[in-house]
Amino acid sequence: MSGIKRFEDLVAWQKSRDMAATIYKTTGEGSFSKDFALRDQIRRAAVSVMSNIAEGFERKGSKEFHQFLVVAKASCAEVRSQLYVALDVGYINKNIFEHLYESSVEVSKIISGLRASVAKQCE
Template sequence: MSKVERFEDLIAWQKARVLTQLIYQITQQGVFSKDFGLSKQMQRAAVSIMSNIAEGFERNRPGEFHQFLSIAKASCAELRSQLYVALDVNYIQQSEFNQVLNQAQEVGRIIGGLRASVDINRKE
C-alpha cells in the first residue's frame, strides 16, 4: 500500500467534502435558508470537518494529526446534532434527514478509524 501524499487522497476528507456539499444544498433551500443562525452553523461545522482533516494532515506530525482528527470527529457530532434540530423544526423531511445523517455517521466512523490508525503509528 502506498503512502498518502496529499490530504485530497484521504477517503475521510473525500467523504467529508461530499457531506459538506449536501449540507450546503439543504441549508440553501426554502425556509431553511432564512434561518441564518442554524444554516450557517451547520455549514461551518461541515467545513470544519474537512478543514481539520486537511490541516492536521499537512502538519506532518502524527500527534497533531490525531488531535485535528479528534476535532473533525467532534465537528461531525455537532453537525449530527444540528441535523436533529433541522428535522424537529421541519426544515428537512425524514428521508433527507436519514440520508444526511447516514453520511455524517459514515464520515465519523471513517475519521475514527483513521484516528485510531494514526494513534497506533505515532506510538511505534
C-alpha cells in the same frame, strides 16, 4: 498512511467534502435558507470536518494530526445534533435527515479508523 501524499487522497476528506456540499445544497433551500443562525452553524460544522482533516494532515506530525482528527470527529457530532433541530422545526424531512445523518455517521466512522491508524504511529 505512508502512501498518501496529499490530504485530498484521504477517503475521510473525500467523504467529508461530499457531506459538506450536500449540507450546503440542503441549507440553501426553503425555510432553512432563511434561518441564518442554524444554516451558518451547520455549514461551519460540516466545513470544519474537512478542514480539520486537511490541516491536521499538513502538519506532518502524527500527534497533531491525531488531535485534528479528534476535532473533525466532534464536528461530525455537531452536524448530527443540528440535523435534529432542522428536522424538529420542519426545515428538512425524515428522508433528508436520514441521508445526511448516515453520511455524517459514515464520515465519523472513517475518521475513527484513520485516528486508530495515526495513533499507532504516535506510539
